[in-house]
Amino acid sequence: MFHRSRYLQTTKAGRAEQWQRARMLVQIFALLTLYTTASFVMPRWAEWRVATGIVPLWPIQWMAWLPTPTAVDVICLYALGATAGAFFFVEHRGWRLNAALAVLFLHALINSFGKINHSWHPWVLVTCAFVFLPTGPWRTYPPEDERRDHFYAVIWGAQLLVMVIYTLSGLWKIYGIIAQWQEGTMTALHPNAFAYQVANRTLQTNTVGPLSRLVIQVPWLGWLPYLAVIYLETFAVVTVWRPRLQRLWAAGLIGFHIGSWLTMTITFNAQILVLGLLFWFSPFVPQENSLRQVLRELPIVKELLRLARDWGRLRGTTRSSRESRVTIQNTEGTEGTEGTENTENTEGTEEFMPSGADRRATDIYRHSDNV
Structure with a gap:
């Protein structure tokens, strides 16, 4: 899935900048999580405490065991405190885990009034994913x-x-x-x-x-x-x-x-x-x-x-294979022609010139006649 060679920068300076950008990304996300949480909670806190149409979603089913004002106070205080802690102590997994739970509870409350607002689902998912970041201090991690x-x-x-x-x-x-x-x-x-x-x-x-x-x-x-x-x-x-x-x-x-x-x-x-x-x-x-x-x-x-x-x-491979086949055929044809010509020349020579055995027999015959 995640292949180190595919995603890391190729130069030493590039890897240093990449590491700094990754840490800043998480820190800015923690700051924005605190800001968005406060922007949701502060204007609506009093309204939620007296609301009568709340139908709690599964993450906050426990609201049924408490009076509505108390349950709302717990969710709002927990959301503000946990996200603030995750911002100031972002390198600690415990704070990030609390922030993820707080954001989940808060947005479950926001969506417990009969309508689901899907626009914040990715934010909740990313908050939960960042729980799995390693524990800091991140700045001290060696390059490799x-x-x-x-x-x-x-x-x-x-x-x-x-x-x-x-x-x-x-x-x-x-x-x-x-x-x-x-x-x-x-x-x-x-x-x-x-x-x-x-x-x-x-x-x-x-x-x-x-x-x-x-x-x-x-x-x-x-x-x-x-x-x-x-x-x-x-x-x-x-x-x-x-x-x-x-x-x-x-x-x-x-x-x-x-x-x-x-x-x-x-x-x-x-x-x-x-x-x-x-x-x-x-x-x-x-x-x-x-x-x-x-x-x-x-x-x-x-x-x-x-x-x-x-x-x-x-x-290209097919063309090369075809050209190689034609070259081989041409080479074989040339070799066959040369072989035929050599054979014909040899046969003509045998008709006019005796073989070695015939020459020796002729010499013996002539010697006997002289004797």
Whole structure:
């Protein structure tokens, strides 16, 4: 899964910068976790204490054993304290474990009012993944220490969790396209499909985004970006194994989330932060990462290039084999002709010149006559 040789920088300076970037990524994530937790808790704490419509999800089923105000106080205090501790003592696994549980409880409470907000699921998953980071102090790890590889492997695993979500979303869209095509209805590939989706969202929520009317009136403006989103989501998980693509995918998916707000007023703040941290500032992106190298790594494009290269090699091998066969045949023909000519010359010589035995017999006969 995680291959050290594939993801580590090739130079000593590059590896030092990579290690610093990886540590900063985790520390910034801990800071943002504290900030987002406080931004959720502080404005809603009093409201949650008196709420009557709470239907606790499975992580906070224990709320049934306590009065609602007490249970809410426990969750809010635990969330603030644990995430603050994880920020100040990020190198200690115990604090990171408490922060992961606190974030899980907090978002379970947020989603216990009859509606699930999926936008923060990746954040919860990454918080849980970072529990498995090695215990510090990280700055003292030698350059070739296996704990650095462990650290990188955990970040890689967090990337995998995030991109699997996007790939599942893309595959679900493709499944919908196939189902719509079989039913004979408009599919997501139709030039007007995205405009219809924006119009439907506008009617459902009675909200109009800054670009909603423009996309509805000029459908083709949203058509190609929508197709690009399907491509980006479907092959998102591939970027985990192709680090050159990570910044391109981060920019594309962040653009998708911004476009969702501009056209359908759907916010994905958590995903934008996760994509920016894990993929735009990814420690695995090579230092030398030209546009040509990125384009050659694109899903489908890379496979087509590889197929063309293999086909070219196969044709070259076949041509070389055919030329070798013709050369061998020509050589055999030349040798056969030379052999025939030599045989003919030998036969002609035997007709006019006696063999050695015949010459000796002739000499003996002549000697006897003289005697």
